[in-house]
Amino acid sequence: MTDHQERPGEPLDAAPPSPELLPAPATDLTDGNWHRLHPASPLLRGGIALLAILGVVLANLRERLIEIFFPTGFESDDPFDLLLETGYLPWFLAGIAAVLLVLILGFYISWRMHSFRVTEEVVEVRSGIVFRTNRKARLDRIQGINISRPFIARLFGAAKLEINQAGNDANVELTYLGSAHADDLRRDILLLASGTRRAERAAETPAAGGTIEQRVSEFLAPELDPNAAPPESVVKLNPGRLLGSIVLSEGTIFLLLLIIGAIVGVFTTGEIYPLFAIVPAILGLGGYLVSKFLRSLRYSIAATPDGVRVGFGLLSTTNSTLPPGRIHSVQLSQSLLWRPFGWWQLKVNRASRSSARGAAGEQNTTILPVGDAGDVARVLDLLLPDVADREVIALALSSKGAVDGFTISPARARVVRWFSRLRNGFAKVPGGIVLRRGAIWRDVIVVPDPRLQSVALEQGPLARSLRIAAVRLHTVDGPIFARIGAIDQDDAVRFFGDVATVVVDAGRADRSHRWREHPA
Amino acid sequence: MTQHLELADVEWRRVSPKLIVAQLIGDGIGAVVMLGLTGLLHVFFPEWRILGIPVAWTVTIIVALATLIPLALTPRRVRAIGYQLRDDDLLFRRGILFQRFVAVPYGRMQLVDINRGPLSRALGLSELKFVTAAAATGVTIPGLPEAEADRLRDELVELAESRRAGL
Numbered sequence: 001m002t003d004h005q006e007r008p009g010e011p012l013d014a015a016p017p018s019p020e021l022l023p024a025p026a027t028d029l030t031d032g033n034w035h036r037l038h039p040a041s042p043l044l045r046g047g048i049a050l051l052a053i054l055g056v057v058l059a060n061l062r063e064r065l066i067e068i069f070f071p072t073g074f075e076s077d078d079p080f081d082l083l084l085e086t087g088y089l090p091w092f093l094a095g096i097a098a099v100l101l102v103l104i105l106g107f108y109i110s111w112r113m114h115s116f117r118v119t120e121e122v123v124e125v126r127s128g129i130v131f132r133t134n135r136k137a138r139l140d141r142i143q144g145i146n147i148s149r150p151f152i153a154r155l156f157g158a159a160k161l162e163i164n165q166a167g168n169d170a171n172v173e174l175t176y177l178g179s180a181h182a183d184d185l186r187r188d189i190l191l192l193a194s195g196t197r198r199a200e201r202a203a204e205t206p207a208a209g210g211t212i213e214q215r216v217s218e219f220l221a222p223e224l225d226p227n228a229a230p231p232e233s234v235v236k237l238n239p240g241r242l243l244g245s246i247v248l249s250e251g252t253i254f255l256l257l258l259i260i261g262a263i264v265g266v267f268t269t270g271e272i273y274p275l276f277a278i279v280p281a282i283l284g285l286g287g288y289l290v291s292k293f294l295r296s297l298r299y300s301i302a303a304t305p306d307g308v309r310v311g312f313g314l315l316s317t318t319n320s321t322l323p324p325g326r327i328h329s330v331q332l333s334q335s336l337l338w339r340p341f342g343w344w345q346l347k348v349n350r351a352s353r354s355s356a357r358g359a360a361g362e363q364n365t366t367i368l369p370v371g372d373a374g375d376v377a378r379v380l381d382l383l384l385p386d387v388a389d390r391e392v393i394a395l396a397l398s399s400k401g402a403v404d405g406f407t408i409s410p411a412r413a414r415v416v417r418w419f420s421r422l423r424n425g426f427a428k429v430p431g432g433i434v435l436r437r438g439a440i441w442r443d444v445i446v447v448p449d450p451r452l453q454s455v456a457l458e459q460g461p462l463a464r465s466l467r468i469a470a471v472r473l474h475t476v477d478g479p480i481f482a483r484i485g486a487i488d489q490d491d492a493v494r495f496f497g498d499v500a501t502v503v504v505d506a507g508r509a510d511r512s513h514r515w516r517e518h519p520a
Numbered sequence: 521m522t523q524h525l526e527l528a529d530v531e532w533r534r535v536s537p538k539l540i541v542a543q544l545i546g547d548g549i550g551a552v553v554m555l556g557l558t559g560l561l562h563v564f565f566p567e568w569r570i571l572g573i574p575v576a577w578t579v580t581i582i583v584a585l586a587t588l589i590p591l592a593l594t595p596r597r598v599r600a601i602g603y604q605l606r607d608d609d610l611l612f613r614r615g616i617l618f619q620r621f622v623a624v625p626y627g628r629m630q631l632v633d634i635n636r637g638p639l640s641r642a643l644g645l646s647e648l649k650f651v652t653a654a655a656a657t658g659v660t661i662p663g664l665p666e667a668e669a670d671r672l673r674d675e676l677v678e679l680a681e682s683r684r685a686g687l
Contacts, residue, residue, distance in 0.1 A: 140686075141686075166653065325686070351653060450685075450686075453624070453628050453652040453653050453654035453657055454622055454623060454624035454625070454628060454652055454654060454657040454659070455622070455623050456620060456621065456622045456623075456656075456657075457525065457619075457620070457621040457622075458618070458619065458620050458621075459524075459525050459618070459619045460617070460618045460619075461617050461618070464523075464524070464525075464619075467523070469525060472656070474652070474654035474656045474657050475654055476653045476654055477654065477655050477656070489523075489525065493525065493527060493528075496527075496621065496623070497527070499623075500609055500611075500623035500625075503609070503623070503625050503628075504608040504609055504625045504627075507625050507627045507628065507683070507685035508608075508627065508683065508685065510685055510686060512686065513686040
């Protein structure tokens with residue numbers, strides 16, 4: 001580990017505080033020295049409050065100012081009149097000015113005190129003026145890196161980089177960085193994390209062009225850098241399908257029922273008020289659906305050398321990179337409404353909780369909000385490269401019965417699996433375990449072997465009388481609950497034993513925490 | 521007679537029978553408190569009837585059954601708890617009516633907890649909790665003699681060290 005001790009008195013300004021003026025090579029940020037964030041960060045993070053204070057003061061003063069310049073005999077009794085009459089106005093203004101000054105000074109100091117460094121082993125951030133915080137995160141434990149660009153920050157050419165670690169509230173945030181640097185820094189961090197040595201890295205060519213040009217080109221640049229990923233690996237979301245998937249969701253059905261209910265209410269009671277009662281609900285739900293749609297525009301998933309990159313957003317953009325081996329389980333699900341169109345949704349369990357929202361306003365565990373079988377197959381290729389026999393998964397989407405190595409529920413389990421007995425089953429494929437469930441609400445769960453934490457075999461009294469049992473695969477917590485019930489008792493015991501063996505072997509062979517160190 | 525789930529070739533290590541005492545006392549206190557609460561019905565609403573059924577007595581009988589039956593099953597429940605250290609993983613079982621078997625590879629261990637409540641401490645017992653990255657794993661071995669729990673903890677940590685895996 002290269003340990004760069006910070007020497008007191010050494011000017012930190014050697015690091016580029018304004019990246020657009022000093023387009024330093026991206027590698028500078030990971031040299032193990034302390035660096036500062038984007039100079040506009042405090043403003044972007046807390047400065048909105050400052051603007052709001054100014055706004056309130058000005059709004060209150062507006063009529064007063066008009067009165068000064070155009071005397072119309074305007075009378076009111078707002079606090080300013082009171083201040084004016086008692087003669088305290090100058091003091092009051094001085095007070096506001098002082099508060100603003102302190103705030104600005106505070107922002108400046110907090111920017112000076114907020115710095116980060118990236119060494120071969122850790123990412124470290126320290127911040128705070130009075131209460132100092134220092135957070136260190138090990139690179140080989142990185143679960144993913146998000147870069148999000150809220151609209152206003154994007155105008156300033158700033159981006160927020162969030163390094164996901166396993167656990168709750170265990171993320172390292174760099175808010176904000178220069179936009180151009182964020183992508184490079186992420187690549188460099190992932191390179192370091194992958195176990196590649198520094199010397200292997202090619203020198204970066206600094207970006208050319210003036211500040212304004214650069215800002216404009218950044219803003220207009222495609223969401224995904226065409227050089228970052230091979231185009232055949234890119235999965236895009238068709239806006240029409242996205243719209244359709246949102247329309248055919250529980251939310252809109254609920255909305256329709258609500259409207260119908262209100263109309264019926266109007267006709268039966270002869271009163272108009274039920275209509276008003278539902279207006280807030282319609283506005284709320286409608287707004288939610290619209291934002292869901294807007295957030296998912298320009299959606300893409302692509303394979304980059306250091307993991308799967310999921311990006312989306314029109315005005316505020318977000319993209320996250322998941323290094324290999326950070327997907328703990330995958331669930332494909334299809335509601336009855338989506339079945340005629342062959343649409344599927346893909347969710348994953350990840351070890352980290354991120355504050356950033358995922359596509360379609362969903363949790364960021366929803367990797368593919370909607371896609372057809374082809375999209376699903378391609379995304380699975382990206383997410384589960386180590387699970388061989390991915391055709392079995394693709395077939396499992398609609399297959400039924402004991403085909404492709406699936407073991408299904410016995411006939412006597414019909415009483416607990418009315419419709420889905422033939423579909424309810426499990427299969428072991430090289431590198432993973434596939435659970436297939438549900439005839440009406442279909443879903444398929446894949447758990448890669450190296451990510452399994454433990455396995456449980458369960459049987460309650462009802463199941464015992466039917467000689468069936470359930471097997472549950474434990475992975476890190478998330479939206480996916482990998483449990484397969486109503487399996488023949490003997491099959492379940494055998495499955496439990498097989499999985500227990502497989503987990504041990506896979507855990508031993510797994511090297512994905514330093515994914516490039518031992519190329520398999 | 522339906523058959524319980526059983527795994528082949530497993531020699532279960534059982535927990536201390538003293539756990540029966542600890543659980544009986546703990547659950548017994550709970551039962552007394554619950555029955556005491558139903559006693560309030562007898563004091564304040566002794567004549568209350570719904571459809572001719574005396575409410576106070578009905579409630580008391582239901583509560584008594586709900587607390588005393590599990591109490592009576594405690595010895596069997598404790599005897600059903602078992603664990604085994606296999607070469608590469610820890611196997612754990614519990615439950616008679618609701619049976620549960622869990623297999624956890626040592627390498628998946630994140631930490632081991634040892635807890636002692638006041639009652640267990642008086643009886644010299646400890647509870648060992650094996651924590652992985654998945655909250656659902658839920659391997660908690662109660663009723664281990666203190667020395668045994670400490671020894672098991674050290675053994676588990678050592679095994680986990682030698683078989684370390686990522687998340």
